[in-house]
Amino acid sequence: MxxxxxxxMVGGGKNSQIGIVHRKAIxxxxxxxxxxxxxxxxxxxxxxxxxxxxxxxxxLYRNYEEMAEEESKRPDKIDFVSIVxxxxxxxxxxxxxxxxxxxxxxxxxxxxTLDQANExxxxxxNNKLIFAVAYSYTGYSMVRFARDLVRSGKIGDIRFVNxxxxxxxxxxxPFEGKIPRHEWRSDPKFSGLSNCVADIGVHVENLVSFIxxxxxxxxxxxxDKFIEKNKLDDNASILVNFDNGAEGIYWTxxxxxGHENNLNFGIYGTKxxxxxxxxxxxxxxxxxxxxxxLRLSRGSKEISExxxxxxxxxxxHQEGYIEAFARIYEKFxxxxxxxxxxxxxxxxxxxxxxxxxxxxxxxxIEKCLESANxxxxxxxF
Ligand SMILES: NC(=O)c1ccc[n+]([C@@H]2O[C@H](COP(=O)([O-])OP(=O)(O)OC[C@H]3O[C@@H](n4cnc5c(N)ncnc54)[C@H](O)[C@@H]3O)[C@@H](O)[C@H]2O)c1
Numbered sequence: 001m002x003x004x005x006x007x008x009m010v011g012g013g014k015n016s017q018i019g020i021v022h023r024k025a026i027x028x029x030x031x032x033x034x035x036x037x038x039x040x041x042x043x044x045x046x047x048x049x050x051x052x053x054x055x056x057x058x059x060l061y062r063n064y065e066e067m068a069e070e071e072s073k074r075p076d077k078i079d080f081v082s083i084v085x086x087x088x089x090x091x092x093x094x095x096x097x098x099x100x101x102x103x104x105x106x107x108x109x110x111x112x113t114l115d116q117a118n119e120x121x122x123x124x125x126n127n128k129l130i131f132a133v134a135y136s137y138t139g140y141s142m143v144r145f146a147r148d149l150v151r152s153g154k155i156g157d158i159r160f161v162n163x164x165x166x167x168x169x170x171x172x173x174p175f176e177g178k179i180p181r182h183e184w185r186s187d188p189k190f191s192g193l194s195n196c197v198a199d200i201g202v203h204v205e206n207l208v209s210f211i212x213x214x215x216x217x218x219x220x221x222x223x224d225k226f227i228e229k230n231k232l233d234d235n236a237s238i239l240v241n242f243d244n245g246a247e248g249i250y251w252t253x254x255x256x257x258g259h260e261n262n263l264n265f266g267i268y269g270t271k272x273x274x275x276x277x278x279x280x281x282x283x284x285x286x287x288x289x290x291x292x293x294l295r296l297s298r299g300s301k302e303i304s305e306x307x308x309x310x311x312x313x314x315x316x317h318q319e320g321y322i323e324a325f326a327r328i329y330e331k332f333x334x335x336x337x338x339x340x341x342x343x344x345x346x347x348x349x350x351x352x353x354x355x356x357x358x359x360x361x362x363x364x365i366e367k368c369l370e371s372a373n374x375x376x377x378x379x380x381f
Contacts, residue, residue, distance in 0.1 A: 003364055005032040005333055008071060008078045010064045010093050011085035011107075013040030013049045017181055018107065019084040022134070023053075025325035026082075028312060031333050034186035035059055036078060038067045064093045072100035072158040079336055080105060080130075081247040086190040087198060088183075091116040094131070098123045103130045103336050105329070109202050109365060110358030112192030117362040121355045130339060132332040135206040139324035142284045142299050145307050146267070147211045148272050149286065156271030161240075161248035162210050163265040165200040170227055170234050170254035186230040197223060197368050199202035201252035203263060206353065208250075209360065212267060215244040221368035226255045238368060282318055328352045 006025070012019015019039070026032050036059035039049040043062050049121050050060035061067035071077045080103040091111040094104050098120065110133050111117045124131035137143060149155065170182065184190035185199055192198055209215070220242045225231035234255050240248040256262070264277035272288035287293040296302055299315025310327055313319045331352035335345055363381070371379045 004030070005079040005336060006035045007080045007082060008036040008038075008059075008067060009034060009082045009084060010038050010067065011040070011083065011089075012037070013042070013045040014052070015045075016040075016084070017340050019082075020135075021322065021325055022082050022084055022105075022329075024322050024371050026329050026333075028322060028326040029330045029333070031330070031337075032079070036061065036067060036071060037200055038062065038064045044264065053203075060109065065096060068096045068100040068102065072102065078102060078111070079340070083107060084134075086184045087192050088112050088190050091120065092286075093118050095123060098127055098129055098131070098144075101127065101129070105132045105134060105332055106136045106358070108206075108358065109192070109198045109361055110355065111362055112198075114359070114362045114366050115178060117355075117359040120358050124355050128339075130332065130335050131355035131358075133145075133353045133355060133361070134325070134328065135203065135210075135353035135357060135361075136321065136325045136328060137203055137207055137278060138210045138353055139327035140278075140281050141303070141307050141319055141323075142281060142296075142312065143211065144310075144327075145296075145303055146276055146284055147213075148307065149274055149284075150212055150267065150269075154271070154288070155267065155269030155273055156244070156285070158212055158214060158244065158246045158267060158269045160246060160268040161208055161212065161214075161242075161265065162268075163204045163248065164251045165198065165204045165263045166251060166253040166256035167261050168253075168255060168257045168259050168260045170230070171257050186227075186232050186234070188231060191232060192365075193232070193369055194223070194232065196234050196252055196254050197221070197236050197238075198365050200254070200263075201236055201238070201250065201368065202364060204250045204252055204265075205364040206357055206361055207263070208248065208267075209263060209357075210353075211265070212242075212246075214244055214246060216364070216367075217243045218242045218378050218380050219364075219367055220376050220378045221371040222376050223368060223372040233372075236368065236372075281320065281324070352379050 038061040041045040081097045136211040221238040224235040235253040238250040266275040275285040284296050335349050
């Protein structure tokens with residue numbers, strides 16, 4: 001099975017944001033080829049995008065339903081679909097492809113309700129399909145190394161987590177219909193019941209849970225709407241209690257002027273702490289009680305072989321967003337290849353964000369909304 005896998009894309013048409021990142025990330029490992037798409041609701045856009053991507057015209061579809069139906073009839077049907085449309089459509093599109101026997105990579109948030117997310121997870125399980133969610137930031141080498149450090153006990157028992165995903169684009173971009181992705185994110189018809197928590201707060205929840213392995217026990221959320229025209233939250237402060245007794249504070253914002261895409265965390269344990277920031281993704285700060293702090297880079301000898309074996313860009317050079325995305329895709333694609341060969345998948349094979357993490361993300365959004373709607377009451381998770 002040396003042939004590349006094939007895939008299709010729903011969304012990601014000309015002038016959209018994240019579809020092109022997915023395509024570039026997949027290309028980095030050269031193990032899957034884009035062969036079809038329904039890139040937009042506007043078929044003209046799909047045709048233009050497909051032509052630019054040099055796809056066969058007969059595999060450019062008017063809508064995702066037609067794509068799933070036609071592809072599932074082909075002897076060479078696609079191995080997976082990447083869903084990169086606005087939130088509200090993830091459920092129906094993912095469901096259609098799962099029911100057509102096609103593996104799925106879906107953007108976050110997985111759906112707009114927890115019930116929908118659970119349903120997708122069950123369909124994937126029943127149909128023995130692989131379903132990943134594009135929690136891209138857990139693909140960074142230094143994030144994965146942070147998880148190793150926590151697992152090895154380097155910082156002791158975790159006491160406190162301070163994590164943020166703060167940006168300022170909604171404060172800077174004029175609202176009036178200039179940027180479609182601005183419009184839809186703040187409109188419940190396309191975004192669901194949350195904008196900021198669903199859009200970037202879920203990355204914080206997923207990142208912290210990926211690194212620490214801690215589960216949220218309860219939370220208390222305040223969700224704000226600072227921009228007058230926004231119909232949904234554009235800023236949120238969330239207190240969390242974890243199952244081991246540790247505490248945390250998450251801040252997620254689209255109005256934090258001065259921050260472009262500042263996803264960062266500090267994890268504080270009984271023996272030390274680790275800190276990381278997405279805008280300086282190649283470095284990790286480690287402090288222990290009895291040593292001055294260390295700033296480790298990806299090239300440092302301390303980085304484990306499990307992490308280094310996945311490097312595409314050598315240490316001493318800057319690894320970025322595309323590489324992080326590509327790492328998730330590589331593991332997802334390898335799992336599909338292994339399943340196609342009839343082999344049993346191990347936990348290590350599934351070391352990418354799976355649908356179960358998407359379900360937890362949806363639970364997080366719903367619990368934040370419940371708390372915020374009850375005047376920031378503490379809510380059991
Ligand atoms: N993982 C990340 O880091 C990350 C970053 C950005 C966006 N996202 C997620 O990606 C998704 C898309 O966000 P975006 O910023 O790229 O949006 P966008 O508005 O830039 O692009 C959405 C695309 O989907 C197309 N589309 C909409 N409905 C469709 C349908 N039914 N069938 C086919 N195409 C359809 C639009 O025409 C457009 O091409 C969102 O769920 C968002 O939360 C994730």
